[in-house]
Amino acid sequence: MVLSGNAGQTTAEEFEQSLKTNAQKLVEHLEEGDYKEAVMVIHAINQARDRGLYYEVGKLTRALHNSIISFQLDTARSFGSEHGEHSKIADASDRLDYVVRLTDKAANRTMDLVESSAPVVSQLGKEAAALREEWKRLQRREMTAEEFRNLSRSIMDFLERSEKHSAEVSSNLNDILMAQDYQDLTGQVIKRVITLVHDVEESLLNLVRMAGQVDRIAGIQHELPDPEERKSASQAEGPQIHADKRDDVVSGQDEVDDLLSSLGF
Amino acid sequence: MKILIVDDFSTMRRIIKNLLRDLGFTNTAEADDGTTALPMLQHGNFDFLVTDWNMPGMSGIDLLRAVRADERLKTLPVLMVTAEAKRDQIIEAAQAGVNGYVVKPFTAQALKEKIEKVFERIEAK
Numbered sequence: 001m002v003l004s005g006n007a008g009q010t011t012a013e014e015f016e017q018s019l020k021t022n023a024q025k026l027v028e029h030l031e032e033g034d035y036k037e038a039v040m041v042i043h044a045i046n047q048a049r050d051r052g053l054y055y056e057v058g059k060l061t062r063a064l065h066n067s068i069i070s071f072q073l074d075t076a077r078s079f080g081s082e083h084g085e086h087s088k089i090a091d092a093s094d095r096l097d098y099v100v101r102l103t104d105k106a107a108n109r110t111m112d113l114v115e116s117s118a119p120v121v122s123q124l125g126k127e128a129a130a131l132r133e134e135w136k137r138l139q140r141r142e143m144t145a146e147e148f149r150n151l152s153r154s155i156m157d158f159l160e161r162s163e164k165h166s167a168e169v170s171s172n173l174n175d176i177l178m179a180q181d182y183q184d185l186t187g188q189v190i191k192r193v194i195t196l197v198h199d200v201e202e203s204l205l206n207l208v209r210m211a212g213q214v215d216r217i218a219g220i221q222h223e224l225p226d227p228e229e230r231k232s233a234s235q236a237e238g239p240q241i242h243a244d245k246r247d248d249v250v251s252g253q254d255e256v257d258d259l260l261s262s263l264g265f
Numbered sequence: 266m267k268i269l270i271v272d273d274f275s276t277m278r279r280i281i282k283n284l285l286r287d288l289g290f291t292n293t294a295e296a297d298d299g300t301t302a303l304p305m306l307q308h309g310n311f312d313f314l315v316t317d318w319n320m321p322g323m324s325g326i327d328l329l330r331a332v333r334a335d336e337r338l339k340t341l342p343v344l345m346v347t348a349e350a351k352r353d354q355i356i357e358a359a360q361a362g363v364n365g366y367v368v369k370p371f372t373a374q375a376l377k378e379k380i381e382k383v384f385e386r387i388e389a390k
Contacts, residue, residue, distance in 0.1 A: 107276040111283070236319035239348040239369065250350045253375050256366050259352060263359050 012213050015052040019045060052217045060210045067203045071196075089200075092193045099186040106182040113172045113179070120165045127158055268293045269309070271302040271316040271328065272346075277369075281315055281346065284373050288380065299323025303331055306338055313383075318347035318354070326354075326361060333362045342383050346371065 022045050029038040067073075072087045134151050137143050143151070215222070243251040250256050268290055272278045278295045285293055294309065296302035298320040306314065314332065318325040325345060332338045344365040345358055355366055364386070365379040 104276060108279070111276070111279055115283070236324060236349055237351065238319055240350045243350060248351050248353065250352060250355065250368065253368055253371065256350075256355055256368050259355050260359060260366060263356065265359065 011052050011055050012216050015048050015217055018048045022048075049217060053214065056210065056214045056217055060207065060214055063207055063210055067207065070203065071200060088196055092196050095189045095193055099189050102182040102186055106179045109179040110176050113176050117169045117172045120169055124162060124165055127161070131155060131158055266290055266292060266313065267309070267311050268313045268315060269296060269302060269305060269311045270294070271296045271298065271314070271320070271325065273297050273317065273320040277317070281376070284376050285315075285380075287373070288377055299325065299328030299331065302328055306332065306341070307335065311341065313380075314341055314343045315346055316343065318345060318349040318358075326358060329358065329361050329363055342387055344379060344383055346376070 022041050026038055026041045026045075029035075029041060071089060073089065131151075131154060134143075134154070138148060138151060214220075240246070240249045240251075243249045250259060268285060270278050270281050270285075270293055272281070272295075275297075278297075282293050282295070285291075294305065294311075296305055299316075300322040302314075302316070303323070305311070314328075316325040316328055323331075325347060329343055329345070332341055332343060342364045343362070344367065345363050346367045346369065348369040350368050358366055364383045367375055367379050
C-alpha cells in the first residue's frame with residue numbers, strides 16, 4: 001500500500017507561506033490604522049488554516065481507511081457488520097499459532113523417539129559388556145563345557161537381539177530426521193508474517209507522518225513519554241537475538257559465570 | 266532428592282527432566298509457573314528448585330523472592346535456567362538469593378556442572 005506524504009507537505013508549507021505574507025500585511029494594515037482590512041486578513045489566515053486542516057484530516061482519514069481495507073482489519077467486530085473478512089492480523093496470529101503447534105509437536109516427537117531408543121541402546125551395551133566378561137573367561141580356559149554351551153546360546157540370542165534392536169533404533173533415527181521437516185514449513189510461515197509486519201509498520205509510519213501534518217497546521221503539541229522509563233531491569237525480554245551488539249547483555253554461560261564470580265559466587 | 270521443575274513450555278520441562286534423570290535424579294515434579302509452583306513447594310518436601318524466569322502468572326524471579334521470604338523454604342537451593350541474559354537481571358537474581366544461573370540455550374554439560382556446584386556449596390556449609 002502506498003500513501004504519499006508529499007502532497008501534505010505542500011499544503012502545510014503553503015499555509016505557513018501564506019501565514020508569513022499575511023502576517024506582514026496584517027502588521028502594515030495595523031500600522032496604517034486600517035482595522036477593517038486587518039480583520040479581513042485575519043479572516044483569510046483562518047480560512048487558509050481551516051482549508052489546510054480539512055485537507056490534511058481528510059487525507060489522514062482516507063489513509064486510515066485504506067490501511068484498514070488493506071490489512072482487512074476486523075471491522076466486522078468493531079462495527080458490528082456480519083460480513084467481515086478474516087483479517088490479515090488475525091490470519092498472522094493463526095499462522096504463528098501453527099508454528100508454535102508444529103515446533104511443539106516436532107520437539108515432543110523427537111523426545112519420544114530418543115526416550116524409546118535410549119534404553120534399547122543402553123541395554124545392548126550392558127549385554128555386550130556382560131558377554132565380553134564371559135568371553136574372557138572362555139579365553140582364559142576357565143569355562144566348563146556346559147557353561148560354554150550356555151555362552152554360545154547367549155551369544156546367539158544377543159546377536160539376534162542386536163539385529164532387531166539396531167533396526168529399531170535405525171528406524172527411530174530416521175523418524176527423528178523426518179520430525180525436523182517443521183523447519184521448512186515454519187520458516188515459510190514466519191517469512192510471510194515478517195512481510196506483513198513490515199507492511200503494517202510502513203503504513204503506520206505514513207499515518208503518523210500525515211497526523212504530523214495535521215498537528216503542524218492545528219498547532220498541536222504532544223507530550224511524549226520518556227523512553228527510559230518504559231523498561232525496568234526485571235522486565236523479561238526473552239532470548240537475546242543480538243547479544244554481541246549490546247553491552248548490557250551477556251553472550252553466554254561463561255560470561256554469566258564471570259559475572260557471578262565477580263559478585264562473590 | 267526431590268526436584269521441582271518450573272517452566273511454561275512443556276518441551277523445556279521435558280528436556281530438563283531427561284537431563285536430570287541422566288544425572289541420577291529421578292524424583293521430579295513439574296509446574297508451569299510460579300503460581301502453581303509455590304503451593305507445591307510449600308507442601309511437597311522438595312529439595313531443589315529449577316525455574317525459568319519469563320512465565321505468565323508468577324515469574325521465576327518473583328517465585329525466587331517468595332521462596333526466600335517463606336520461613337520454611339528460605340534455604341531451598343534454586344537454579345535459574347532462563348533465556349534472560351541482561352547483566353542487571355543476573356545481578357538481580359543473585360541479590361534475590363539464587364544459587365545458580367544457566368542461560369538458554371544451554372548444554373547438558375553446563376546444566377550438570379551448575380547442579381553439581383550448587384550441591385557442593387550446600388554440602389560445604
